[in-house]
Amino acid sequence: MNANQLFNNIKKKKSFLCVGLDTDPEKIPHHLLEYEHPVFEFNKKIIDATVPYAIAYKPNLAFYESLAIEGWLSLQLTVHYIRTCYPDVFIIADAKRSDIGNTSKMYAKAFFQEINFDAITVAPYMGKDSVEPFLMFKDKWAILLALTSNEGAEDFQYIMEDASGLFLFENVLKISRDWGTADNMMYVVGATQADHFEAIRKIVPDHFLLVPGIGAQGGSLEEVAEFGLNHQCGLIVNSSRDIIYADQSEEFAKASEDKAKNIQMIMMNILKKKGLI
Numbered sequence: 001m002n003a004n005q006l007f008n009n010i011k012k013k014k015s016f017l018c019v020g021l022d023t024d025p026e027k028i029p030h031h032l033l034e035y036e037h038p039v040f041e042f043n044k045k046i047i048d049a050t051v052p053y054a055i056a057y058k059p060n061l062a063f064y065e066s067l068a069i070e071g072w073l074s075l076q077l078t079v080h081y082i083r084t085c086y087p088d089v090f091i092i093a094d095a096k097r098s099d100i101g102n103t104s105k106m107y108a109k110a111f112f113q114e115i116n117f118d119a120i121t122v123a124p125y126m127g128k129d130s131v132e133p134f135l136m137f138k139d140k141w142a143i144l145l146a147l148t149s150n151e152g153a154e155d156f157q158y159i160m161e162d163a164s165g166l167f168l169f170e171n172v173l174k175i176s177r178d179w180g181t182a183d184n185m186m187y188v189v190g191a192t193q194a195d196h197f198e199a200i201r202k203i204v205p206d207h208f209l210l211v212p213g214i215g216a217q218g219g220s221l222e223e224v225a226e227f228g229l230n231h232q233c234g235l236i237v238n239s240s241r242d243i244i245y246a247d248q249s250e251e252f253a254k255a256s257e258d259k260a261k262n263i264q265m266i267m268m269n270i271l272k273k274k275g276l277i
Helices: 003-013 030-034 038-050 061-065 068-085 101-114 128-135 168-176 191-203 221-228 252-273
Strands: 017-021 056-059 090-097 119-122 141-147 185-189 209-211 235-239
Touching: 003 252, 017 038, 017 090, 017 252, 030 038, 038 068, 038 252, 056 061, 056 068, 056 235, 061 068, 061 090, 068 090, 090 101, 101 119, 101 128, 119 128, 128 141, 141 168, 141 191, 168 191, 185 191, 191 209, 191 221, 209 221, 221 235, 221 252, 235 252
Parallel strands: 017 056, 017 235, 056 090, 090 119, 119 141, 141 185, 185 209, 209 235
Antiparallel strands: none
């Protein structure tokens, strides 16, 4: 999926919502534990309920890897289900992988060829040769960590570079922006960092930004949109816990649907106001 196709889906659904599938067996409704693959069953019901309002889904790999073989099976079943039933949906592996070139090549093969994700989050710390293997696949994306929402982001990401006058995260953007293109590379920018979006857009005006942190983490969708939107929307805003754990009863999927619909309505108004739909 290229940037134009992604933007067309945004216009069609009037939404730039990504639903994070951070599925924890200890938090899903108890009646699902009777199924052979409870994590997949939960994901399937969440997807069916929210897909009219979401353009992307983002399984967080930690929640699946922690379950060993059963977790990987649930992950593969989830991706296959989306591919089969909703082929226009963008699927992101929140895996935060990256290593020396030949290792990154194997990661890219695993997630792009074997499991058929559209995109994977990667850490750019080891430099260009650790990211390039993820950029070698047609219509696949590397999503580089740039500015994150966690408290520890201040430990390194805000170090000021004396020579350039830029923060470290700004130099990450500036140096890496030419490694790929706006059709195969995005950046992670946390929603709680909305005051930096204007500066970020000056460095990477055309790239899509994956934005976690609205809802439970306190980020403001309106502030993110005000400074983060570009001519193709340029935003994929993720919400995980607020949507998937909206209810613990047997009606959990309906509650998740309502949450996703409410966010989509806000996004629709934002897109209309900006003249993008």
